[in-house]
Amino acid sequence: MNRIFALLLPLWLISVAAFSQIEEPFTWSSKLETSPGGEKQIVFTVEMEEGWHIYGTNIPDGGPVATSFVFENIKGAKLVGKPVSKDKLITEYDEQFAMKLSWYARKATFVQKLKVTDAKGFSVSGYIKYMGCNDKSCLPPAEYPFSFGEKGTEAAAATKPVVAAFATDSSVQDAAAVAPVANDTSSTLVNNLWKPVISELHSFGENSVSSSTSGWLIFLYGFLGGLLALMTPCVWPMIPMTVSFFLKRSQERRKAVSQAITYGLAIIVIYLALGLLITAFFGASALNELSTNAVFNLIFFALLVLFAVSFFGAFELVLPSSWTTKLDQKADATSGIISIFFMAFTLSLVSFSCTGPIIGTLLVQAASMGDLFGPAVGMFGFALALAIPFALFALFPTWLKQMPKSGSWLNSVKVVLGFLELALAFKFFSVADLAYGWRILDREVFLSIWIVLFFLLGLYLLGKLKLPHDSDLKFVSVPRLFMAMISFSFALYMVPGLWGAPLKAISAFSPPLITQDFNLYKDEVHAKFDDYEAGMAYARQNNKPVVVDFTGFGCVNCRKMEAAVWTDARVKKLLEQDYVLISLYVDNKKPLPVPIVVTENNKERKLRTLGDKWSYLQRYKFGANAQPYYVLLTPDGEILGPAYTFDENASRFVQFLEAGLAGFRK
Numbered sequence: 001m002n003r004i005f006a007l008l009l010p011l012w013l014i015s016v017a018a019f020s021q022i023e024e025p026f027t028w029s030s031k032l033e034t035s036p037g038g039e040k041q042i043v044f045t046v047e048m049e050e051g052w053h054i055y056g057t058n059i060p061d062g063g064p065v066a067t068s069f070v071f072e073n074i075k076g077a078k079l080v081g082k083p084v085s086k087d088k089l090i091t092e093y094d095e096q097f098a099m100k101l102s103w104y105a106r107k108a109t110f111v112q113k114l115k116v117t118d119a120k121g122f123s124v125s126g127y128i129k130y131m132g133c134n135d136k137s138c139l140p141p142a143e144y145p146f147s148f149g150e151k152g153t154e155a156a157a158a159t160k161p162v163v164a165a166f167a168t169d170s171s172v173q174d175a176a177a178v179a180p181v182a183n184d185t186s187s188t189l190v191n192n193l194w195k196p197v198i199s200e201l202h203s204f205g206e207n208s209v210s211s212s213t214s215g216w217l218i219f220l221y222g223f224l225g226g227l228l229a230l231m232t233p234c235v236w237p238m239i240p241m242t243v244s245f246f247l248k249r250s251q252e253r254r255k256a257v258s259q260a261i262t263y264g265l266a267i268i269v270i271y272l273a274l275g276l277l278i279t280a281f282f283g284a285s286a287l288n289e290l291s292t293n294a295v296f297n298l299i300f301f302a303l304l305v306l307f308a309v310s311f312f313g314a315f316e317l318v319l320p321s322s323w324t325t326k327l328d329q330k331a332d333a334t335s336g337i338i339s340i341f342f343m344a345f346t347l348s349l350v351s352f353s354c355t356g357p358i359i360g361t362l363l364v365q366a367a368s369m370g371d372l373f374g375p376a377v378g379m380f381g382f383a384l385a386l387a388i389p390f391a392l393f394a395l396f397p398t399w400l401k402q403m404p405k406s407g408s409w410l411n412s413v414k415v416v417l418g419f420l421e422l423a424l425a426f427k428f429f430s431v432a433d434l435a436y437g438w439r440i441l442d443r444e445v446f447l448s449i450w451i452v453l454f455f456l457l458g459l460y461l462l463g464k465l466k467l468p469h470d471s472d473l474k475f476v477s478v479p480r481l482f483m484a485m486i487s488f489s490f491a492l493y494m495v496p497g498l499w500g501a502p503l504k505a506i507s508a509f510s511p512p513l514i515t516q517d518f519n520l521y522k523d524e525v526h527a528k529f530d531d532y533e534a535g536m537a538y539a540r541q542n543n544k545p546v547v548v549d550f551t552g553f554g555c556v557n558c559r560k561m562e563a564a565v566w567t568d569a570r571v572k573k574l575l576e577q578d579y580v581l582i583s584l585y586v587d588n589k590k591p592l593p594v595p596i597v598v599t600e601n602n603k604e605r606k607l608r609t610l611g612d613k614w615s616y617l618q619r620y621k622f623g624a625n626a627q628p629y630y631v632l633l634t635p636d637g638e639i640l641g642p643a644y645t646f647d648e649n650a651s652r653f654v655q656f657l658e659a660g661l662a663g664f665r666k
Contacts, residue, residue: 025049026132028144042148044069044083044110044128051134056089056102057082064094064101065131069112072126076118083110103133124148127606142603193536193637198623201631204642218362222378225358226385228417233410234354235386238347240400243393259340260394264387266337266344268380275379294432294589297554300360301432304425307357311418313411313468354414357421358382408471415467416483419457423450427509434511434553435589435611443516447497450506454494458487507563508556525566525575527583532617535582539635545664547575547657549583550618550629557646558628568650574657579632584614586627632660640664 027047034040046054059066069083087108094101116122125147132142229235246260310316348355362378393399426441426449433441459465461484463473476484497503500521503510513524527549529535539546551558565571575581588611596607598616607613619625622643632640640660644653 025052025134026054026130026142028128030146032148039080040077040114040116042112042114042124042146044112044146045107046104046109046130046144047107048105048132050106052132053090053103053105053134054108054130054132056104059101060099064133065129067104067128067130069110069128070126071124074124076116076120076122077124078115078117080113080115083112085110122149143606145597145606193533194617194621195637196621196623197637197639198621200639201622201643204639218374218378219381222362222381222383223385224381225362225378226382228413229351229355229358229382229386230389231410231413232351232354232417233414234351235347236410238351239389239393240403242343242347243390243397243400246394257394261391262337263340263344264391264394266341267347267387267390268383269341270344270348271379271383271386272376275376294435294587297428297431297435301425301429303360304357304421304428308418308422308425311357311414311421313415313470354417357417361421361424411469411471412461412480415460415470416457419453419460423453424509426450430511431554431587434515435585435587437590439515441511443511443513444498444518446511447494447503450510451491451494454487454491458484458491461487502563502567504563504567507559510559512559512562523567523572525562525572525581527581529580529582530584532582532584532614535580536633536635536637539580542580543635544578544580545640545660546633546635547579547581547660548631548633549581550614550624550627550631551583551585552587552627553585554587555627560648561628561646564648565650565653568654570654571650571657574654574661578661579657584617585611586615586618587611588614630656632657632663634664 025048030042030044032040032042055064055066057067085108087104089102090105091100091102127143127145129143243260246256362382363375426446430441430446456465461480462476494503500516500519502521502524513519514526536546566575588609590610591608592610592613596613598605598607607616618629622631628646630644634640640663644656
């Protein structure tokens with residue numbers, strides 16, 4: 001995911017609630033003109049309300065969305081250059097993005113010249129992507145579609161919002177056959193299949209297991225990540241040095257102890273603030289979309305491989321020394337709490353090469369769980385584990401003498417983390433592989449890589465594999481021996497998975513069983529349909545209720561549910577015999593034959609992929625956006641009971657299914 005999109009997500013979510021009820025402050029129009037020389041040109045004009053502006057066509061990385069012109073279809077003509085505007089471009093420092101930006105205010109006109117090669121077959125269509133802001137907030141990036149036919153008149157200016165109505169005839173068997181029909185915004189959808197049932201869900205009461213459970217899990221992951229970070233060469237040596245510094249800094253032990261504890265609290269504040277900023281900027285919805293975004297997962301895969309290679313000793317990843325030098329100078333020049341805060345900030349920067357991969361993985365895990373304050377909760381757990389030793393050793397300074405000295409064991413911890421980072425990297429590559437349907441990393445390939453990695457980790461722990469910065473291992477300590485045994489056992493545990501064993505312990509990480517070419521295991525449950533309309537048509541023909549499963553290729557908790565709950569004999573029987581199971585992947589990147597135009601929060605947008613369509617269905621009909629998300633419907637699209645989210649208790653899932661079945665029979 002590119003930096004521009006990542007930085008814009010916060011502004012969407014902060015502003016969407018405030019602007020969901022106001023009119024569009026931008027009015028676009030376009031016309032096709034013929035110049036005296038016979039050349040054609042398209043003139044795009046946007047008028048803006050007072051205080052609003054759109055950004056120019058050239059915006060630096062990390063800034064807002066630039067105004068861009070996308071020509072999707074050009075027949076009988078060629079573009080001459082790029083769209084040009086003669087209006088005044090305002091360049092000022094933008095407080096919201098903390099950089100110098102250029103924008104247009106009040107009105108802007110863009111001219112795109114064309115060279116016509118076939119006047120009779122001439123047609124041009126596409127859209128303008130733009131982002132609008134005022135001094136306080138920004139609206140989500142929007143699109144203005146345009147289309148011109150052979151007579152030089154605009155064919156579809158799309159100045160009026162439209163709602164997509166989806167074909168639901170029983171003959172529809174594939175998403176490719178689903179075509180949008182534009183209706184006025186006052187019209188309803190053609191039938192109940194897309195009719196919202198949000199109020200009905202609220203009357204039943206929502207299942208809330210996911211949020212409470214995931215919060216504690218994220219905290220636990222963060223705390224464990226903090227403990228791992230403690231035992232790295234970047235952090236461990238800092239504990240005795242920092243505590244000794246505080247004890248020598250003040251002659252009063254009480255004051256020295258209070259300063260060391262304040263230092264620990266400053267660490268918590270810094271990391272908690274980072275988590276809260278990420279929560280405020282991104283929000284649970286956007287983080288969830290980010291965690292299942294294929295491009296983002298590919299980038300994260302590359303970063304984790306880079307960090308793993310660094311942990312193995314190929315090179316050292318460090319932040320610019322000037323950063324830490326400036327913070328050290330600030331700490332020396334100030335006093336009191338501010339000085340302590342700068343020292344804690346210095347620790348955060350110095351330890352980045354070791355803590356960065358752990359924090360990044362933690363934030364992605366928090367994002368995949370869809371918890372609103374997931375990043376903040378995870379960072380609190382991480383910082384708490386990191387800060388506890390500083391406070392404890394300040395309270396009991398004699399423990400410093402018993403503390404293990406820095407040595408080769410710290411490098412061993414770093415190498416072990418490198419193996420774990422490399423294993424996790426393939427999890428992120430798997431998400432992109434599944435989303436785009438490449439089939440490069442099928443389940444057996446993924447398992448083979450993990451088996452080799454953990455076998456090599458076991459050899460390393462026994463001293464049979466030596467890396468650049470390792471010292472000679474004279475003997476194998478008891479902890480190393482037990483860790484080697486665990487690593488070898490884990491590698492052996494995964495071997496049956498090559499023939500289809502479910503491997504519930506790693507079901508959240510490995511690709512689903514449906515990607516396995518050779519599978520002797522027959523107890524897993526697979527959805528009969530991955531298309532909503534086709535599944536509902538089948539349910540009507542057979543008079544069966546429906547389980548709609550909103551899932552994602554990158555959804556960790558979805559894989560857990562499929563491996564731990566769906567394989568339960570009672571659940572399997574209900575899903576396969578009594579229900580029609582429809583799994584809709586919200587991160588499916590397969591393009592739709594024709595983009596579907598919808599209006600959401602008074603903003604017109606296009607659904608371009610199957611994942612876009614299913615994600616919109618979940619939001620529009622059920623008012624939800626997290627996965628996994630299960631709803632029970634009649635074949636006509638009526639709700640049968642409350643929704644069900646992540647909960648690995650098979651008995652509760654059985655009760656959920658049986659209650660829906662009883663309601664359907666009534």
